[in-house]
Amino acid sequence: MQFGAAIWPFQWHAPYDDAVRRVARLGFTNVELIAWDPTALDEHYTPQRVQALRRLLAEEGLMLSEFVSTPAGAGSPDAKRRAGAVEYFKRVVDTAAALGTTMVNSVVSTPFDLRFPVLLELPATQEVTVELPRGLDWTEGYKAYVDTLQQLCTLCEEAHLRYALETHPHRWATTALSLLRIIEDVGSPVLGANLDPSHLFPCGDLPQVAVYQLGQRVFHTHFSDNDGQTNAHWRPGKGKIDWSATLQALQDVGYDGVISIELEDVPGRASKSNPVAGEAFDRENQETMRYLADLAGTLGIDLR
Numbered sequence: 001m002q003f004g005a006a007i008w009p010f011q012w013h014a015p016y017d018d019a020v021r022r023v024a025r026l027g028f029t030n031v032e033l034i035a036w037d038p039t040a041l042d043e044h045y046t047p048q049r050v051q052a053l054r055r056l057l058a059e060e061g062l063m064l065s066e067f068v069s070t071p072a073g074a075g076s077p078d079a080k081r082r083a084g085a086v087e088y089f090k091r092v093v094d095t096a097a098a099l100g101t102t103m104v105n106s107v108v109s110t111p112f113d114l115r116f117p118v119l120l121e122l123p124a125t126q127e128v129t130v131e132l133p134r135g136l137d138w139t140e141g142y143k144a145y146v147d148t149l150q151q152l153c154t155l156c157e158e159a160h161l162r163y164a165l166e167t168h169p170h171r172w173a174t175t176a177l178s179l180l181r182i183i184e185d186v187g188s189p190v191l192g193a194n195l196d197p198s199h200l201f202p203c204g205d206l207p208q209v210a211v212y213q214l215g216q217r218v219f220h221t222h223f224s225d226n227d228g229q230t231n232a233h234w235r236p237g238k239g240k241i242d243w244s245a246t247l248q249a250l251q252d253v254g255y256d257g258v259i260s261i262e263l264e265d266v267p268g269r270a271s272k273s274n275p276v277a278g279e280a281f282d283r284e285n286q287e288t289m290r291y292l293a294d295l296a297g298t299l300g301i302d303l304r
Helices: 017-025 038-044 047-059 079-099 119-124 138-158 176-186 197-203 207-217 243-252 279-298
Strands: 002-006 030-034 063-068 103-107 162-166 191-195 218-223 258-261
Touching (some): 002 279, 017 030, 038 079, 047 079, 079 138, 162 218, 191 207, 207 218, 243 279, 258 279
Parallel strands (some): 002 258, 063 103, 103 162
């Protein structure tokens, strides 16, 4: 297994050149890039920029573990919006292939594009509510999402890419078993999981059990910790997740991919209001790598 880093906690918005150099200086061997929306894809992943990014990654000795973008509207009840999501995803796939990665990542869609409560806000929320329009056909809504995913997977198959779906609270898949249901219903060999314990744990999954349930469908990971109450993304070792058991499970199922660090709720991290991470964020990542490498060493796992 190799360490990687998500780019957005280092720098929220593209261009990511400086953040890529920073990730390399910290000793990571892999990095993830992201297009938040169609505007970001158009402006920051032109053919010229893609070639420049490929050169930069090579110069810094980094592999692009996955390209991240979630097609808006994939879970919509509106067939035109779903078709638009497929058209957008075709551009995402083409960009990912041009960048030289072998994987695309998206977060699972919310049912019917409904707005759900933010899990981070639950401790301060007295009553958790969501507006659910009457008359929604949940069976047909799920089938429509699966159909859209089949189209997205076909695009990945044609480009020889794998598609790592990421569970999230209040989505069509929130746990390992619900994601497995989607994977089985879609029926594509290129569809698997981006394992994010900070999303699974507050939804009732033990991450180590989720790994065994998903097995070889674990294609990529996002590592961060939390207390099981919200989907906070703390430094591993600061919450309640059993990282030793999770690493052991990954080894047992034959996972030899990227352990990508995604710290979104730690000192110094970048955000929409703080677009570039501070020095404290570097220390958070260094401590994370040291902690996980020490745990892996006691298990006889080579994590570098």
